[in-house]
Amino acid sequence: MSRDTLIVIPARYASQRYPGKPLAELRGSTGKAKSLIERSWEAAKRVPSGDRVVVASDSDEILEAARAFGAEAIFTSSECRNGTERCAALLGALDEEPEIVVNLQGDAPLIPEYFVESLIDAMRADPSVEVATPVVRCTRALYDKLVADEKKNIVGGTFGAISSAGNAHYFSKRIIPHFDASKADDDNLPVLLHIGLYAYRPAALRKYVAGEPSQLEQLEGLEQLRFLDLDVPIRTIEVKSPEWEIWELNNPSDIPHIEASLEIMGLE
Structure with missing residues (x-):
């Protein structure tokens, strides 16, 4: 088996x-504008253990834009319903199968490289891990804000309930687990925010696409729940929050927040 990632x-x-958002332009610390897909590609290229980076899309416009800035870009079917299915579809277009496939979503250019490295390290240290994903412990201030938002029916993140061994019991758009916040340790709240970044074994991707979308996956709108429904364990890796906010580009109003984080990161 290849040791490549x-x-x-x-x-x-x-x-x-947000139709066409991979081509939306974002300005960095020098005021230089680059597309979201280029900034996501640059984030992937900064990962030390990343042996190969591929943009996978069903859009000729996105593929052409990616190739123009030097990326390897491969067509994948429009029938792919989420990023995990697109990663699985890409396997069939490769000459050699990698050991690990990382899904670095194209709308999250602010993911630190150490998030990705932590997943790769965990999978190389334990060959039994089929899928890995990072979580960040919630601060008291953020928890209070999220609780207030939830009371207004505003969804502010994805949360994981995790076993003592580090495997996910469940993920939800609602805050889990339930606990008495007045008795909790502010420095160690039992609330883990899930970051939408994944590492998979190729065999796990094949299991995923062989199964149909589960009811919970569709109700929550969380693609990773299909793995749990198929009894494929998801290992969670707790990582430290970076100095900048990790915003995904879901609406045009997110652009100023992302650009502010690019400024903090010192990316041109």
Whole structure:
């Protein structure tokens, strides 16, 4: 088996909330504008253990834009319903199968490279891990804000309930687990925010696409729940929050927040 790590950037043009967002321009610390897909590719290229980076899309416009700035870009079917399915589809277009496939979503250019490295390290240290994903411990201030938002029916993140061994019991858009916040340790709240970044074994991706979307996956709108429904364990890796906010580009109003984080990161 190859020891290579492939980083895939799944990107589609026909986003319901923000069509064409991979081509939206973001300005960095010097005021230079680059597309979201280019900034996501640059984030992937900064990962030390990433042996190969591929943009996977069903859009000729995105593929052409990616190739123009030097990325390897491969067509994947428009029938792919999420990034995990697109990563699985890409496997069939490769000459050699990698050991690990990383899904670095194309709308999250602010993911630190150490998040990705932590997943790769965990999978190389334990060959039994089929899927890995990072979580960040919630601060008291953020928890209070999220609770207030939830009371207004505002969804502010994805949360994981994790076993003592580090495997996910469940993920939800609602805050889990339930606990008496007045008795909790502010420095060690039992609330873990899930970051939408994944590492998989190729065999796990094949299991995923062999199964149908589960009811919970569709109700929550969380693609990773299909793995749990198929009894594929997900190992969670707790990572430290970076100095900048990790914003995903879901709406045009997110652009100023992302640009502010690019400024903190010192990226041109």
